[in-house]
Amino acid sequence: MSQHGAELAAEGRADQPVQSQDGIRDRRRRIGKRRRDEHQMVPDAVFTSYYGRPVVKASPWEADIPAYLFLGGLAAGSSLLGAGAGLTGRPVLRRAGRISALTAISVSFAALVHDLGRPSRFVNMLRVAKPTSPMSVGTWILTVYGPLAGAAGAAELLTPLAGRLPCSVRPPIRLLGRLAGPAGLGAAVVAPAVASYTAVLLTHTSTPTWSSARKHLPFVFVGSAAAASGGLGMLLAPVSEAGPARRLALGGALLELGVERAMEASMGITAEPLHQGTGGVLMRASKTLTVLGAFGSLFGGRNRLAAALSGACLMAGSACTRFGIFEAGQASARDPKYTVVPQRQRIERGESAGA
Amino acid sequence: MPSLSGPLHDPAADAGWQESQPRKGFFTDTSVCIGCKACEVACKEWNGVPDDGFNLLGSSYDNTGSLSASTWRHVAFIEQPRTPAGNTVSLGMPSTVKPGEAMSPDSATDFRWLMSSDVCKHCTHAGCLDVCPTGSLFRTEFGTVVVQEDICNGCGYCVPACPFGVIDRRVGEQGTKNVGIAQKCTLCYDRLGAGKTPACAQACPTESIQFGDLDELRERAAARVEALHSQGVGSARLYGDSPDDGVGGAGAFFLLLDEPEVYGLPPDPVVPTRDLTQMWRHAAMAAAGLLAGAVAAFLGGRG
Numbered sequence: 001m002s003q004h005g006a007e008l009a010a011e012g013r014a015d016q017p018v019q020s021q022d023g024i025r026d027r028r029r030r031i032g033k034r035r036r037d038e039h040q041m042v043p044d045a046v047f048t049s050y051y052g053r054p055v056v057k058a059s060p061w062e063a064d065i066p067a068y069l070f071l072g073g074l075a076a077g078s079s080l081l082g083a084g085a086g087l088t089g090r091p092v093l094r095r096a097g098r099i100s101a102l103t104a105i106s107v108s109f110a111a112l113v114h115d116l117g118r119p120s121r122f123v124n125m126l127r128v129a130k131p132t133s134p135m136s137v138g139t140w141i142l143t144v145y146g147p148l149a150g151a152a153g154a155a156e157l158l159t160p161l162a163g164r165l166p167c168s169v170r171p172p173i174r175l176l177g178r179l180a181g182p183a184g185l186g187a188a189v190v191a192p193a194v195a196s197y198t199a200v201l202l203t204h205t206s207t208p209t210w211s212s213a214r215k216h217l218p219f220v221f222v223g224s225a226a227a228a229s230g231g232l233g234m235l236l237a238p239v240s241e242a243g244p245a246r247r248l249a250l251g252g253a254l255l256e257l258g259v260e261r262a263m264e265a266s267m268g269i270t271a272e273p274l275h276q277g278t279g280g281v282l283m284r285a286s287k288t289l290t291v292l293g294a295f296g297s298l299f300g301g302r303n304r305l306a307a308a309l310s311g312a313c314l315m316a317g318s319a320c321t322r323f324g325i326f327e328a329g330q331a332s333a334r335d336p337k338y339t340v341v342p343q344r345q346r347i348e349r350g351e352s353a354g355a
Numbered sequence: 356m357p358s359l360s361g362p363l364h365d366p367a368a369d370a371g372w373q374e375s376q377p378r379k380g381f382f383t384d385t386s387v388c389i390g391c392k393a394c395e396v397a398c399k400e401w402n403g404v405p406d407d408g409f410n411l412l413g414s415s416y417d418n419t420g421s422l423s424a425s426t427w428r429h430v431a432f433i434e435q436p437r438t439p440a441g442n443t444v445s446l447g448m449p450s451t452v453k454p455g456e457a458m459s460p461d462s463a464t465d466f467r468w469l470m471s472s473d474v475c476k477h478c479t480h481a482g483c484l485d486v487c488p489t490g491s492l493f494r495t496e497f498g499t500v501v502v503q504e505d506i507c508n509g510c511g512y513c514v515p516a517c518p519f520g521v522i523d524r525r526v527g528e529q530g531t532k533n534v535g536i537a538q539k540c541t542l543c544y545d546r547l548g549a550g551k552t553p554a555c556a557q558a559c560p561t562e563s564i565q566f567g568d569l570d571e572l573r574e575r576a577a578a579r580v581e582a583l584h585s586q587g588v589g590s591a592r593l594y595g596d597s598p599d600d601g602v603g604g605a606g607a608f609f610l611l612l613d614e615p616e617v618y619g620l621p622p623d624p625v626v627p628t629r630d631l632t633q634m635w636r637h638a639a640m641a642a643a644g645l646l647a648g649a650v651a652a653f654l655g656g657r658g
Binding site: 056058199204 | 517628651
C-alpha cells in the first residue's frame, strides 16, 4: 500500500489547512479571477473534488444538437419572414422564407434522429406528452410546426414546376398551392415556440453553465434566431423586398448581444467557460460576426453585395452562438469546479436548497 | 401534474400508483465500508452489467472511476492526511500487531482512508425521470426510479439532467447489451418484486449498505450519526436524508465522514425541475417578443 504516486483525492478545506507531507500532493485548486495585477489580489476560493473528476455528467450530445439549435432558429425566423412577406406582397422574400424554413427544419429532423442512441426508436417520443420534459414539449411543437412549414415550403418548390409535370399530379399541386398561405401563417404562429423552447432544453439540466443562464437564454436564442433568419432573407431577397429582413436581423442582433452580456454578468463563475477553450473562441467569433453583420445591415443593407455579406455574417454569428453556448456547457460539466463552487457559495450565503 | 419540488411523503402515489408499497431505499453507512467492492461485483453479476473497461486509474484502489451506464455501484477510495485526533473509527482492519496488543502511537499511519459505495439516489424529485421524453424512466410502486430498456431511444437527455451525474448512455460495440440507451441502478426492481434484498446490500459483508423501508432507514441513520457523535466522530453527517433538500430527499442516502464533494458528491444538489415554471415563463416571453418583433419588422420603416 504505497502512498507514493497516489494522488491525494481530497484535502482540507480553507479552514483546515493541509499539512504538506511526503508523497501527498496538495491538489487544492485556485479559482476566481486570474491575477492580472499583483496589487489587486482576489481572495481565492478553495474547493475539493474527487481526483478532479466531474460531479455531473456532460450530455452525450454531439454537433447534431447545436446544429439543430441553429437550424431550428433559422427555420422559425424564416417562417415568420415568409408569412409576413406573403401578407405584404413581397413574393421573393416569401418564397425564400418558406423554402428556407422547409430546408432548415428537414435537416434539423435528420440531426435530431441521428443524435439518438437508438435512432430506429425515434417514434417513442410520441408515446407521451410531458410538460416537465422540454424535449417532449419540443417534439410536439415540431410535430405541429413541421408539416405546416413543410406544406408552405413544398408549395413554393412545386408550384413553378407544375407546368412541366404530368397532368395527374397537377391537381394536388394546385391544392398545395392554395394551402400554402394558411399553412405558412400557421407555421409562423408556432415558429416563435420553435425558436425559444430550445433554450429550456439546455437550461433544464444540471449542466452548470446552461442552468445558470436560465433567465436569459431564451432571449439570447430568439435574438439569435431573428439575426440568422433576417440574415438569410438579406442574402436571398433583393434589397427592395428585404426591408423587414434587415429590421428583424438588426433587432435580433442587438437583442442577442445585449442579453448575452447581461446573462454573463448574472452567472458568476459559471460564465468562465464562455470565455475559455472552444466555447470562448466560438463566443468571441459570434460577437465579432454579429457586430459586423449588424453594422453592415444598418449602413449597407441597401447595397446588394453588402446586404448579402452582412446576412452571411449574421448567420455565421448565430451558428457560433449556438455552438459556443453548447461547448461552454459541456466544458462546465466536465470540470467539478463549476458544480462544487456555486453550490458551496450558496451554502455559505445560507441559500442552500435545504436551508 | 405531479409535484415538481419540495418535500413529498409518497412519490409513488404522486406518480399515480393507487396501491403503492412502502418506499424502499438504501442507507449507505460509509463509516463501516471496508472497500471490498463486493457490492460492485454483486450488482454486475445480478443485473448482467457489462464491464466498464479494465483500467488502472491511479486513484488509490478505485479503478472503476465513477458511476456510469455500466457501473451502478461505485466504491470511492480517498486517502487523507489524518484529521485532528479522535476523529477516526476503528474498523477492525487487519494490522501488524498481535490481537490485544496496543499499537504504539509512532506506528500509526499518518493518513486516513475514506471508502464509500456510491449509487443512484432514487430522488424524490428525479431530474432524469422529469426530462425523459419517452416515458422510459418511470417511478415504481416502491418509489424508486427505473429505466424501461425496451422504451428508451437513447436521446441522452437524462444524462445532463441528473444533479449527481449518475445515469449515462451505454457506449460499446454493436451487439453489447442495451448499447445506446440510458442505464443506471434499478434498486434491483426484479428482486424487490420477489420480496428480496437488492444484490449489493445482500453482498455487503459489513452492513455498510442497508436496504429497507425509507422511513425506518432514516430513523436508523439518525441513531447511527448520534452514536458516532457521542464517540467523538464529529465529522459524521448524513447526506441526502432530508426531505427538505433540493431533490426532496434521496431514496438512497449516506452517512459520510467528510464534505460531500470529497467523495465526488455535489454539496447542494437541486433538481433542475425546481425552476421549470420560471424557465417556461421566460421562454414564453421570449417567443412573444420574437412574434412582436417580426410584426414590427413588417409594419415599421420603409422598403
